[in-house]
Amino acid sequence: MSAALDGLLAGGAAGRRGYNHAYLDEAAKREVRRTLLKALCLPGHQIPFASREMPVARGWGSGGLQITLATVVPEDTVKVIDQGDDESLNALGIRDLVTRTTGAAATTETPAATLIQTRHRIPEDGLAEGVVLVFQVPIADPLRIVDARPSVTRRMHAEGDYAGVWLYLYEDMVHHDHASFTHSHPVEVEGGYVMSPSPIPRHDVARLDGAPHISLFGAGREATLYAVPPYTRVRPLAFEDRPFETERFGGPCVRCGSTGSFLVESGGEDGAPPRLVCSDTDWCRRRRERAR
Amino acid sequence: MYTTILDQSGAVAAAARLAREGAIAPATAGEDDLCRLLPLLVDQVTAEAGVFEPRVCARALREARGDAARAVSLVRAWAATLPRLPECRVDARAMRPLRRITPAFADPPGGQYLGATLDYAQRLLDLDDAPATGPPPGDAVPAPAAARPLPAAFPRALGGLEERGLVAEPEAIAGRTGLRHRLCRAETGAMTALAYSGIRGYGQRSDPTLVELRQGMLPLRVAHPDSGEAVHAGEVAATLAEVVLYRVHDGHADPRLSLGVGATCGRVERRAISAALLDANCARAAHDASPPPCDDREFLSVVLDGQEAAGFVEHLKLPHHVTFTSDLERLGALGEEVDG
Amino acid sequence: MTAPAAVPDLHRAYRAVLVAVSYPGRPVPVAATAGAALRLVLLSTWDPGTPLALAGAAPELPWEAVLVPAAEAELLVVGGRCSGGALAGLPRGDEDRPEIGATAVYSAGRGADLRVRLRGPGIAGHLDTTLPLDPDELAVRDQACADWPRGVDLLAVDDRGRITALPRTTRVEPRR
Numbered sequence: 001m002s003a004a005l006d007g008l009l010a011g012g013a014a015g016r017r018g019y020n021h022a023y024l025d026e027a028a029k030r031e032v033r034r035t036l037l038k039a040l041c042l043p044g045h046q047i048p049f050a051s052r053e054m055p056v057a058r059g060w061g062s063g064g065l066q067i068t069l070a071t072v073v074p075e076d077t078v079k080v081i082d083q084g085d086d087e088s089l090n091a092l093g094i095r096d097l098v099t100r101t102t103g104a105a106a107t108t109e110t111p112a113a114t115l116i117q118t119r120h121r122i123p124e125d126g127l128a129e130g131v132v133l134v135f136q137v138p139i140a141d142p143l144r145i146v147d148a149r150p151s152v153t154r155r156m157h158a159e160g161d162y163a164g165v166w167l168y169l170y171e172d173m174v175h176h177d178h179a180s181f182t183h184s185h186p187v188e189v190e191g192g193y194v195m196s197p198s199p200i201p202r203h204d205v206a207r208l209d210g211a212p213h214i215s216l217f218g219a220g221r222e223a224t225l226y227a228v229p230p231y232t233r234v235r236p237l238a239f240e241d242r243p244f245e246t247e248r249f250g251g252p253c254v255r256c257g258s259t260g261s262f263l264v265e266s267g268g269e270d271g272a273p274p275r276l277v278c279s280d281t282d283w284c285r286r287r288r289e290r291a292r
Numbered sequence: 293m294y295t296t297i298l299d300q301s302g303a304v305a306a307a308a309r310l311a312r313e314g315a316i317a318p319a320t321a322g323e324d325d326l327c328r329l330l331p332l333l334v335d336q337v338t339a340e341a342g343v344f345e346p347r348v349c350a351r352a353l354r355e356a357r358g359d360a361a362r363a364v365s366l367v368r369a370w371a372a373t374l375p376r377l378p379e380c381r382v383d384a385r386a387m388r389p390l391r392r393i394t395p396a397f398a399d400p401p402g403g404q405y406l407g408a409t410l411d412y413a414q415r416l417l418d419l420d421d422a423p424a425t426g427p428p429p430g431d432a433v434p435a436p437a438a439a440r441p442l443p444a445a446f447p448r449a450l451g452g453l454e455e456r457g458l459v460a461e462p463e464a465i466a467g468r469t470g471l472r473h474r475l476c477r478a479e480t481g482a483m484t485a486l487a488y489s490g491i492r493g494y495g496q497r498s499d500p501t502l503v504e505l506r507q508g509m510l511p512l513r514v515a516h517p518d519s520g521e522a523v524h525a526g527e528v529a530a531t532l533a534e535v536v537l538y539r540v541h542d543g544h545a546d547p548r549l550s551l552g553v554g555a556t557c558g559r560v561e562r563r564a565i566s567a568a569l570l571d572a573n574c575a576r577a578a579h580d581a582s583p584p585p586c587d588d589r590e591f592l593s594v595v596l597d598g599q600e601a602a603g604f605v606e607h608l609k610l611p612h613h614v615t616f617t618s619d620l621e622r623l624g625a626l627g628e629e630v631d632g
Numbered sequence: 633m634t635a636p637a638a639v640p641d642l643h644r645a646y647r648a649v650l651v652a653v654s655y656p657g658r659p660v661p662v663a664a665t666a667g668a669a670l671r672l673v674l675l676s677t678w679d680p681g682t683p684l685a686l687a688g689a690a691p692e693l694p695w696e697a698v699l700v701p702a703a704e705a706e707l708l709v710v711g712g713r714c715s716g717g718a719l720a721g722l723p724r725g726d727e728d729r730p731e732i733g734a735t736a737v738y739s740a741g742r743g744a745d746l747r748v749r750l751r752g753p754g755i756a757g758h759l760d761t762t763l764p765l766d767p768d769e770l771a772v773r774d775q776a777c778a779d780w781p782r783g784v785d786l787l788a789v790d791d792r793g794r795i796t797a798l799p800r801t802t803r804v805e806p807r808r
Contacts, residue, residue, distance in 0.1 A: 202618065
């Protein structure tokens with residue numbers, strides 16, 4: 001994306017033939033802003049919006065990007081991660097677009113970040129009040145597993161009819177003795193809406209409850225936004241006698257020794273078993289630096 | 293049922309000649325070259341992007357290395373940053389026609405004009421290296437004087453049927469206009485496949501007939517910013533199709549023909565025909581509880597956007613190792629259960 | 633009408649709105665004066681074409697607004713702390729589209745603030761604070777928000793150019 005952006009921006013600074021500050025036109029920003037305002041007043045409720053064409057493909061973070069571009073300020077320090085990694089190519093491209101069209105600073109360090117756009121992870125560090133966390137969402141509706149038709153699932157949400165997803169969980173218990181959701185475990189948000197937390201692992205779902213930061217969710221392809229305000233109850237759907245389970249790993253991170261973070265496999269050449277490492281690369285690196 | 297068109301006075305050959313006119317040897321192709329070399333591919337990008345700017349669409353194709361989906365993405369993203377003018381309306385009746393066929397009728401008022409089309413040319417790949425600047429050997433080309441110029445306007449072929457009360461009034465069906473809008477920019481292959489599935493029998497059985505297909509230039513009129521008067525702002529290439537469905541649908545008592553209309557920017561005609569078929573199918577099936585995909589307005593509204601489809605399918609190439617780790621961890625747990 | 637605001641300033645103003653709505657009852661600085669704050673908040677978030685109702689001491693709007701009765705408004709702009717019944721007439725949304733419930737922005741000016749205790753999303757436990765609203769207005773707001781998820785959402789710009797939010801999710805108790 002950077003080469004294309006070079007060419008387009010070289011056409012002139014914002015105000016001539018180049019791109020507007022924060023890329024989006026002002027009307028598009030205002031629509032996103034109004035939608036987010038209502039989303040925060042209706043925690044977990046999916047609200048449609050006129051999702052704009054973006055220079056990232058649909059399915060590649062266009063929704064999250066529209067939220068970021070509408071809410072970013074030049075004083076922000078922006079972090080973008082994909083699977084917890086700042087150096088993922090897609091994250092690099094998005095961070096580049098945001099900072100180059102707004103003048104905001106970029107960082108890979110979570111404690112320094114004031115606005116974070118993420119795909120599939122919540123950073124391991126707790127985030128402070130005022131930090132905006134923007135989630136990229138592929139499938140917005142947690143009831144998609146119950147029915148493919150938006151007309152049907154919209155009605156279910158309107159009526160608070162979540163029997164379908166509870167039945168899905170019940171059948172999991174009967175057949176497997178635990179929920180079959182791996183990531184994207186549906187949650188009930190204070191006020192009663194059931195929401196998809198985006199494809200974050202169960203390890204992260206548990207950390208949404210009562211968090212001090214602001215969580216915004218953008219599904220560009222599905223043209224939907226939703227939000228969870230700070231200090232809001234977020235509970236994964238679970239039966240009382242079958243508590244929600246997070247992932248368990250066979251060992252600590254081989255790089256930093258952490259036993260409390262979400263790990264992924266790395267390496268495994270020449271017949272050696274793959275090693276477990278933190279998915280949050282920045283968190284892991286800082287742990288290693290502190291240990292020295 | 294399909295009707296046949298009779299070749300009159302070498303019109304087929306003339307149409308093929310017109311279509312091949314201007315072909316050039318592909319060297320380093322600039323935008324204008326691409327527009328002349330691959331006009332229908334440029335038209336496909338134009339239609340799916342919903343942006344009539346052929347040179348920009350050609351440039352996008354070149355930058356996308358020929359990937360139409362990516363080219364559409366580039367064009368739409370570019371257009372989204374341009375200032376929008378107040379809406380302008382087009383009147384289909386004002387189309388300056390370049391081609392008009394009526395498979396439903398042998399000899400309709402106004403006549404049939406093949407225009408530039410490869411439809412009836414044999415699909416024989418030309419392996420000759422010389423650029424085809426003239427007619428292929430063996431084609432008898434009629435003298436230009438024999439070609440009839442097209443009338444400025446045609447009466448609507450369906451008009452006679454409507455006057456005779458043979459066409460059902462269009463029902464005010466929720467979402468029909470929205471579907472038609474989406475069909476205008478739908479992904480060509482997806483739309484064709486689903487329209488095909490309907491004719492092929494996966495839909496409710498409804499024998500379609502293409503009543504009329506028109507291709508030409510649609511004039512645009514916008515309100516002048518100062519005087520407010522309507523002024524001519526340019527022309528857009530477009531193809532319009534009208535299809536009727538015969539056959540009484542189970543439980544649908546009205547025996548009259550159901551009309552579907554389809555439109556596309558540019559000249560990729562299967563777009564307009566497929567759109568008309570899907571529009572007619574969905575209107576007929578509007579009250580069905582569980583229609584098959586080709587009759588299901590909601591399904592089509594979700595699935596036919598090429599950008600959403602391509603983007604989401606291709607997004608699988610993005611890293612998914614966190615979500616997959618979550619999956620594997622579950623499988624590990626299941627594994628324990630099995631070993632148990 | 634005054635000159636259009638700089639785009640980065642609109643970003644800053646909206647960020648203040650976002651933070652205010654996320655942390656109800658906590659004032660967030662927008663600009664040096666109430667007038668400037670109101671203007672930036674409106675310009676950053678709503679369109680000139682937004683169906684808008686006015687109430688109270690006619691506040692200055694940054695555009696030629698499309699004025700409608702309260703029942704058709706998406707946005708109510710109130711000069712002062714009392715809307716004279718307009719708040720009660722605003723759309724509250726329905727179960728399918730609760731987001732149609734309108735937003736009311738008050739240019740609250742000087743006055744005696746209400747002492748309240750707030751609870752709900754955005755608030756850790758409870759928050760003891762003051763709101764720049766008339767008590768009757770608060771009662772109307774509570775009534776309009778009694779049937780969740782229907783309701784209206786309030787923003788108040790105070791005379792120091794700060795914005796405070798009262799979304800429909802916030803439960804308000806008066807206190808001494």
